[in-house]
Structure formats: structure tokens, C-alpha cells
Amino acid sequence: MATSDGPGYLRFFPYDQPYDHQHDAMETIREALVTERDVLFEGACGTGKTLAALAPALEYGRAANKTVVITTNVHQQTRQFIEEARAINTGEPIRTVVFRGKGSMCHIDVDYKECQALRDATREVVDQAEEVAALEQQAAELREAANDEDGGTAAGGGATEPAAGGSDIAEARAAVLDELQSAEDQLDEVQADATVCDRYHRNLTQDTSDFYDWLYADVRTPDEIYDAAHEAGLCGYELLKEGMEGVDLVVCNYHHLLDPNIREQFFRWLDRDPEDIVAVFDEAHNIEDAARDHATRTCNEVTLASALDELDETDDFRAEATERVVRAFHDALVDIYEAGMGFGARESLGEDWEDVTIDADTGRDDLTMAFLERYEGPGYKQDLEHALNLGQTLDQSYQEAYKEGETTTRKECQTLAAAAFIDDWMDGSAEPGTYPVVSVRRTEAGVRGRAELYTCIPRQVTEPLFDDLHASVLMSATLRPFDVQRDVLGLEDPVTMAYGLQFPPERRRTFAVTSPALFASKRDDPGVQSTVAGTIEDAVRFTPGNTLVFCPSYAEAERYYDRVGTDSTPYLDRPGERAEDLRERFTAGDNGVLFTSLWGTLAEGVSYDGDDARTVLVVGVPYPHLDDRMEAVEEAFAGAFGSEDQGWRYAVEIPTVRKTRQALGRVVRSPEDFGVRALVDERYAGSRADDLGRYSVHDTFPEEEREELVDVSPEKLKFAMLNFYQELDAYDGAPPRP
Template identity: 60%
Template sequence: MSESAHLRFFPYEEPYPNQREAMDRVANALDRGQDVLFEGAPGTGKTLSALVPALEHAREHDRTVVITTNVHQQMRQFVEDARAITRTEPIQAVVFKGKSSMCHIGVDYQECQTLRDATRSVVETEGDRRELEQRQRELLAESREGDASAAEAREAVMEELDEIEDELDEMEDATVCERYYNNLTRDTDAFFEWLFDDVRTPDDVYDYAEERDLCGYELLKEGMEGVDLVVCNYHHLLDPNIREQFFRWIDRDPSEIITVFDEAHNVEDAARDHASRELTERTLDAALEELAEADDSRADAAENVIRAFRDALVETYDESLGFGAREAVGDDWEDVTVANEDRRDDLTLAFLERYEGRGIDTETELAVQLGGALDEEYERRYRDGETESRKECQVLQAARFVEAWMDEGAELGQYPIVSVRRDAGTDEVYGRVELYTCIPRAVTSELFDEVAASVLMSATLRPFDVTREVLGVENAAELAYEMAYPEENRRTFAVDTPPLFASERDDEETQATVADTLRDAIRFTPGNTLVFFPSYAEAERYDDILGGTGSLADPDLGTRYLDGPDVDTEEIRRTFVDAEDATLFTSLWGTLAEGVSFDGDDARTVVVVGVPYPHLSDRMEAVQDAYGRAFSDTGRARDPGWTYAVEVPTIRKTRQAIGRVIRGPDDYGVRILADRRYTSADMGKYSVRGAFPPEEREELLDLPPEKLKFAMLNFYTDHDAYHGPPPEP
């Protein structure tokens, strides 16, 4: 039987188990015009399983593959895989980052746009001058040979030249980007030869351009046209405005794009962040200052709207901050409740009460118009060199937000939020208003509808029906591959420790049982132990109970490392994996729970303590309520709001965490879920065992806490893992 055509893009000698089948199934789905939901355990080779058939399909149909992730380590893996592919089947690949990480002069996006336009105008005008100068020289030669019409034409050209010179004189003070000027005026063919000679990272491009006084970001944009593969971050696809420009740079219609999302279980939260909008009290104050200086008939109408909204914001959070609450406000944003079940939110009601004008809709539209005019004027001043920086129009930002707040704030899935924080410089408390998007499919379904096809892949994408409904994926092929490595090389224990409900975490007996379980897990691990907790605070609590970070008071527990929100995670990870018989305590909601491999001796045992539900907040309750209403007809036995918004994301996080070990066919280790809710005990609605995929449920072995050490001893002894005599129970 002949080999599948897409295997020409497979860069290695032999596919992993299941990988050949996965590639064939992805290829068939793409040929049928289907999206793909693809869950694969470590060892499936998900990236190449999706990328290889996608590249073949794109080559066959003149399309471009865009592969994206929000995990830095995965971005590096994409580059390695793309480089391997180019040595098998040459492709043109570009790795793209945002302007802020590639700008040589440190200006923001809008300022860059203005600089670029001004620079291009100067270069184009200089080009016009050169053409006219060449033309006048030709006409001069013709007139000297006796051509009277040439002399007359030359006079007209000279008049045009004078006008061009005047334009250039006026442009002399214009603000331009010297690096972009060099892009436009130098021969840059060598860059593109270098770019496609291999797969270059954004850092490679930056260094190349830095050495040659060029703008690497703009060069990279020019090099994206019609390429085979683009590697990028989520926001290039999930932000509708950025996506439109991004596809334009690739010079592809959306229907000519195949998107591949890695770690696709994160798309939900990322899309929600991109869809949400916010406005601070500082921006409202700045907008009012702009209006005070504006000589425009629309300024009074704009002030009516913006001042009333600003004062309503202050009134709303002032009333929510009870006695002593203002003094307790810290440097981080803290939400205050403003939503109501039976009417519009408190901020909107305060705004309507304070507003005095000719009509909110009318005056808001006038404010948007004025903001647009001011924004254009700021751009002209910067372009013409009248200002050293490109001023952002605060009126335009404020007016557009108020317009969206009033038009969309009461829609299903839109949740109004007011937050406060303390200014570290002035010590003043100020506010922020946010239109929080609870249901992300408003963003994602449009993307999946407009592109040719999408592959969403993750080790924890199931249940597929939840993924389909939350993201708005239609007509999808579904692929799921369990771990293909030998089952005898792993054990997954559900340990019957007391359930760590929030109300029980301070119970001394519960803490003692959990601490003893952790002590046994660490002692009987021949190597490093990785422990995930529901929060950094819980990690710190149990580190203290066991003796403190780095303590050697109990030599059987080795050295412990404590991760935290203010810790350099990459540094502590490196220190941990370089150590022997060490333990790392961290949060499951931190950055080490996914996208990071702990291969072989890096971590032999992984422990998840408790069921790490996200912190209950107004936002989480709003998402839960929105999902409950949006998916009430799905037929699920449990409340769909709880299932979609809380339980499924939490179990995905747990599965990601235990997937940090057993990363290869020869690897071995123990995964421990320490909480009664993971066991087969009847915990009613609190049981979570049923939320795991069937094959993972079958591997869960229930153990009482006191039996864990014996089970671990037997497993690791069978693998001859202990260096010297094993520990004694």
C-alpha cells in the first residue's frame, strides 16, 4: 500500500504509536472541510499529527497553516518541529510576535502606525522627486536636439519638481522611523533569503535587524505573504481586529487559512479575555481634560455623557466600600458587586440618574464623532513633527466604551463589573469599569466559521460536547488517543484523604492526614516529587507544616522548594530538576501545571492535593449563570452552568497536572490524587471521578492514606528505582 502523501512533511524516521492513524484522520477531516477536536495523551505526537496533514492540505489547495499557542515552551517546540520539516520537505515558515516585543525604539502600536505612514510618505515623495528629475533630464536632452515640445514639457516638469521640493521642505520636521526608512530605501533581498534559509525566531529577526539598523518587525510582516506556515500567539487569531490585519499581512483570505490551536483547552479563557472591555477612571478624567481644551460644538454633549458616567462610577464604588473598606483597598484590582438580577446594574442606574442632556444615545454618538476628529488631529500633529509622541485620544476611548456599555451591557453573557485599586504613587483609590464577556463563543465561532478549517488539540480537550458548545465549533471530527506508553510503568492512586472543602482546610485533623500523606509520598519517591495545591497559600501552609522550605530537619524529606506568585518560576523549575530527592510545592493554577515537561528523573511522583476549583467570585458566578442559561437544553444531568464553567475546567487542570510525568515510553512514575472526591466513594454531587475520561477512571486505584506508602514501595521496587536500600514503611 502506498504511503500517504502528507508523510513527505513528517521529519522523523518513524511515527509514535497512534501518530500515523491520527495524521490520516486529520487529513481526511480537512479534505472533507471539517474542523478537528483532537485529544492526545503525551506520546501521541499531537503537534506533528496536526501539522503534517495540515501542511499537505495547504500545499495541495494553496493555503497557509497558522499554528498558535499561549505556552512559551510549546512555541519553542513548534520552531524545532518546523526546522525538522524543512530538512525533509522545504517550507517557508515565519514565527511571529507582537510589535511590542520586536520594536527597536520602544513606541506603542498606534505611534508605530503613525511613524510608519509618515516615513512611507517621505520615501514616496522622494521617489517622485527622483522620477521627475530623471524625466526633466531626458526632456532637456530632447530640447537641445531641437524638440520644441520637449522644452515646453520640461517646464511643466520643473514646476512639479518645485512643488515636490516644497513638500519635502515641509516634511523636514516630520517624525519618521529611521529603521523603517532604511527598510524602504535599501535592498533587503538578502534578508528574505536569510529568513527562508531556515526557520527564524523573532529574536533571530530582531538581532539581524538590530545589526543592520533595520526594522525587523516590518520586514517580517513583508515576509509573511503567502508562506506555508506561520507560528504565532493566541491573540493574533482571537482578537478580531488583530486577526483581520494578520490575515492581510499573510495575503490570504480567511477561507485560505487553516488554524491549528495547541493547548486548546485554554482557548475559552483566552477568548473571554480578548472579548472583554474595560475603562478606568483615569481615562475618564483625561477625557474630560481633553474636552475642556476642545474648541468644538460637540464638546458640551460629549462632556454631558462622560462626566455623568465618571461621577456615577465614583458614586457606585464609594457606596460599595463600607466602613474601613476604603482603607483596606490594595494595589491590585478588587471587584465590587454592581450587577442586579431584576434590573440594570448599579452603575447604569446611577448614570441614568446623573445624566442631564438631550439624550444619551445622541450625545454619545456626538462624543464618538468628536473623539474620532481629535484622534485624527493628534495623528497629523505627530506625523508632521509638531509633537514628539503620538497622543492617544481619551475622549474616543471613553465614548466608545460608554456606547458599548449602554448598548450591550444587558445582553446574555455580558457581565458588568466595577473594580477599585490604590494608586501606589498618590495613595488614592480609583475605579475601573469592565464589560466582562462570559461566553467566549461570541469571539471564537466567528473565527471557526470564516477559516477553511481548524484543528484544536490538547491532552485535556474532552468532554468534546462541552468544547463544541462553549467555543461554537460545528461539524467537527473527534479524535481521542489515550496514553500509549506501557501501563505497568505508571500507577494513578486516588487517596481517600478528607475532602478539602474550603470550610475544612483549617481543620487540624484534616491537615494532619494530608501532611502525613505528603510525607509518605515524598519519602517513598526515589527522586523528585512535584506537588500541586489549590492555591499558593495552601502550598505555603503545607510547606510550613512539613518543616519549611529547604529544611533538612527530617532528612527523609530531602529539600523542598516553594513556588509562589512572586517567584521566578523558570528559575525555581531549573533548580528543582537539577536537584535530587527534592520536592516542589506549587499551585495548580500557576504556570507549571501545563506546557512544561518533567522528564525521567526531573519528577518521578506528582501529587494533586484537593479538587482545585477556581476561586469563587462574582465573575465565576456570572460565567456559571450565563452557561446555565445558554446551555440549559443540552440534556446534561447536572447543572450545565456548574459543569461547563467550574467542574470541566477544574478537572482539565487536574489532568494537565498529573500529565507532567510519564513523558516517554521508558519513563515511569506515580500520580496521586489526594482527596476523597476523586475516589469511588459516594460523595453525591461533590464526586468528580465521573468527570474523567473512561480509560483514566479505569486506571484510578482507590487507597486509604495509610496504604499509600506500601503501594509506592511495591511499584518503585518493581522498577528497581531505589538507589540503595528502599525506605522502610
């Protein structure tokens, strides 16, 4: 652990001494927190970002009465946070909670609304029992007082008349006994009718101090909390919620902060206002997509049809008005996707959602217009108001029925879900930065559609969050360019800092291979394929160990998996298959080549340490599929930031290069490690930048990374790799011959 001499945050640094760049980062972060400024912190692998952020945040939080929340959307990073928090806790005790969603911690496997109804019913039973106990105590005390009064009178000389206060005590006791009888009857009634959670009941009625003593004696994982609570017959999730007040550090998933509804509850459990929170976001380059997901709203055809079925069974004056709007929207949705699929599209549909374009160049979208054409009534706004009110009434009745034991499950109100979405659609589908879309897929019951309000610009979600928090630290290995990150997320005047790889540069080489540009139009060219396949074969043959090959898509990965000839063991990552099992098989060997998509799960947040992988290739510039949805994002950014070029840069090019940089970071993970990183496409090469003009992505990389890029022709890559690995004596035996 660092010495106590020097800055106060060093007592939260659990190792001997921080690196110089960590000292610098910690000092910068500490100053930013004092002045309530956000921080954009880029640090390559090995820069110690987590501790550089946590140490000053914890020290400042302790001094200023703030709670530090560190969050990620990558499971491996959560495990690292736990390890770092445990290391800190050994030298400087900190109260830490590692929080996970209810779904994975429920002992009886019920959904959120059922859990909420069970909690309410259980709480009502316990509250009623406590009222009975309090009245019993009050009656006992009055009985004792009456006995004392009688005894005192007798001792005083045998007076025949009762003391003046005696009748008052008797009257009070009689009143309490009446109240007690009523309370006991009510308790019998709620116990007979209510559906309760036995585990939560024990939470409320048993002494749980031993659990909390155990919880805060160390940093406990959610699995450990689940197991301990399960063995004790308690609900660990509810115990966590009840015991988070006064903690120093919370480890959680993105959705606890990015989802506005969850965030409000989360801060309430912490007993904190947003201005009392210092948030640390890891893998912060993912916030943009995560924020979009949380802001996007959907409603599928099944929900609308279920709402209509629900309305058929509802005897309420508002049902007719509700049916008018829900049926019109349902039928309009079906009409739109049926008309939009085109010849043969129905037969080729799979289980994945496929978009049907409905966004009109001018005016309202096709689904809105179809809804307005189908709707027949006095006015859809008036009917929607009735629909929302009816939905809330039905939802409350389902809650009460479950709570009182009339139903065994908590019924979901489809009418409320449908009406709320239609209301959102009619208000929000024309908003700037929102893309209305219809999607369709094949299910066991046939073709089904859904409507979706897709949020193009994530700062609609993130800007209010960052405005409300005391301060935040956003860290990643790939945050630059900082001005784009600032604009996209809506950060105001953030502090920025960046630290490159701290490992010996002589132990790595980064090549830009001047193979033909893999434009989509050129990928089927036999000559281009031959050059790329040959380059991959050379790289695999001259790698003393495993090779990673990241392609623009799973289809391209499969293409070169089939085409590349090598003595190494080939592995193919396929969509829908468990990637972690494949990764374990690949890293268990010592002469393999793994083909995968750069947009898959193996391109970031996964370490390939040491012999797990020696060479990584990124084949092509892996732009995402440029469909209507991506074009909508591009147009939204162009409108927000001033030009079509900026729209392309913000929406497509920079996210793609960030992904590429993440993939390059899969190898060379420690000072002792070594390896080759190669970008196989002339668009990466500095020597081709002038010739390729706007198609070049060379200048999108940070300056120090551009300086490391060594341009090499496809036929010379094997010689460059041979020289590098020979210098490090990396080959086991004689090196391969060119």
C-alpha cells in the first residue's frame, strides 16, 4: 500500500507506489471533482485507469460526503472492480456494495411487477402484525397500571370508592382492547388473502445484523450475497437495497444510471440525491450505444393484440374509446409491414428483427398516417386519454388481485402498455433525433411486427444525467477524439487527459498493410480475396502462437475461415453461438487462428494475455451495416453538428475506428508481453492517405498511434514479422522460412 505521506488519496491506493502517469491522473481527477467538472480519461491497457479514478474519487467522496458509483457494461470489468475494491479495503476499510439486477438474484424467480406486488402484500402483513403487537403492549401496560391503582388504594386504608383515575384507565384499556380486536381481525383477513414472500417476510421480522456485519467485513460478490441469503432463508436483493445507505462505493451495471426510472429508485436506495454522486464510467466508449438502447421504446404486435383481447373482457365505459385507438394502431402496423416486405421477403424472414422503412422525407411517417386513416372516432387524443386512464385502473386492479391472493401471478396490463406506447408514438415520432421504424420477424406463431421509436442522438439521455451528477469520470482505452465524445454525450467543458501504452515499444509492432481497400463493392473480387487471404496466411505462419483475425462481419469472417489455408487450428465465431466457450478452446491451444467479427463480443472487454494470442489482424475498415437506421443516425448527427461530413464522422467513422482500436488492444497486455498488430487495408496506411482522400482513415487515429503505424506491402509483411519475432527469440526452434 502507498505511504500515507503525500496526497490524501494515496491511502486508497493499495500498492507500493503509483506510476508517474497515475500520480498525474489522480491529481487531475481530484482537482476536477473539487470544481465539479467531468473528466474524459483515455488510457491504454496497463495504465491503471481503475485505481487512478477510484483513489481520488473515494478520498474526495469521504471528505465531501459523496458516494462513488463505478459502473460498466462488461462482466470482466466488474470482476476487476471487485478485486481492486478488495485490495483497497485491506488497507483502508471502505463500505462497498456490488449491485446486480433483481432478475439474477431472485430466489423464487418472479418478475419485477410480481416482486413489487409480493413486497407490498408482505409489508402490509408485517405492518398489521406490528400494529397488533403494539396494541397488545399498550393493553398490557394499561392492565398493569390498573392493577397498580387497585393495589395502591387498598394499601391506603381500604377505601370503598375507586380512585378518580381508575375509571379513566379502565376506559382507555377497554378502548385499546376494542382496537386490538379490530386489528387482529384485520390481520387474520390479510393473512388469509395476501400472497406473501416468505424470504422478504423474514427480512422484515428477523434480526439481520449478522448479515450486514458479514456483508461489510469485505467486498462481497452478488453470487456470494445470493448464496448467503439463500442459506439464511432471506432475500439478498432486498437486504442490499435496505442496507446501501452510508456506503463509500457501489459497483453496478450501466442501466442503474442510464435508465431514468431505475436511476431514481437506485438513488433512493442509496439515500442520495444525484448531486451527492460521483460516477465513474468504465468502457465509456460504450455509453453512446447503451444510452440509445435505454431511450428506445418498442411495442410489438402481440402486445397490441393482447390489449384488444383484454378490452373484450372489460366492462368499463372507457373500453370502447380505448378499443378504437388500439385497433387502429394494430391494424395500421400490420398493413405497413405487409406492404413493405416486398416480393419473397416473407419467405426469407428469420428470427431476427428486420426493419421496414416508414420514415417519410416530408411530413409524418407511414405508420402514423396509416393510423390516422384507420382511426374512426371523435378524436384520437381524447380516446387516448380514456385509454391511459383505463389502463391505469386495470393495472391497479391486477396489483390488488395478486396482493390479496386472488391470482397466483401478477397479471401484466397490456392495455396500459399499448396506450402508453401509442401516446409516445404520436408525440415523439416527429421529434428531431428520433427515428420511427417498423420491424418484422418470423415467430412460431407466424410473421409478427413491432413499432419502435429509435433514439439517434444519445445526449437526449445522457446530458440530463451528467448535469445532475456532482461529477463523473469517463474512462476507456478509446475515447478520443474528445470533442466528439463531449458533443455526443452532452458534456459541458470536461477535463481531458490521455495516456498511451506504457509498455516497452520494442516489444510490439503495429503494421498498416497496403492491401487493396476492402470496399463493400470489392469484397467479392477474386483478386482482392486472394491478396487478403495470402496476407492472413503469411501472418498466421509467421506468428509463434495464436492469431486473432477480426473481420467487418461474421459473413466475411466465415469467408476467410473457408479460404485461408494454414497448418494452424482454425476456429470460427458464429453469431448466436456461445463465444466464451470458443475463446476458451482457442486460448487453450498454442497454434490456432480465430476468425470473428469486429462487431462481435470478442473484440473488446476480453483479454488475450501472453500466449493466448500473439498477433491480431483487423481485416478491412469494418464499417457497420449502413441501413436506414444508421442513415437516420448519420442524418441526425449532421443536423445537430452542422454538415453531412460531420454526420458521417460522428455516426460512422469514429465509432468504427474506436472499434478497430479496441480490437488492436486485445494483445500486448503487460510489460512482459509482446506481439504484432496489423491493419490489413490500405485505408489505414499513411503513405496512401493523400491518394485515398476522404476514404483514408489514417488521420482518425490519435497522433501517437499514427506514429507507431509502419506501412508494409502485403508481400513484405511476413519478413517484417519474422524480423520482429526473431529479435525477441520468440520462435520455439527454427523460425519459418519465407
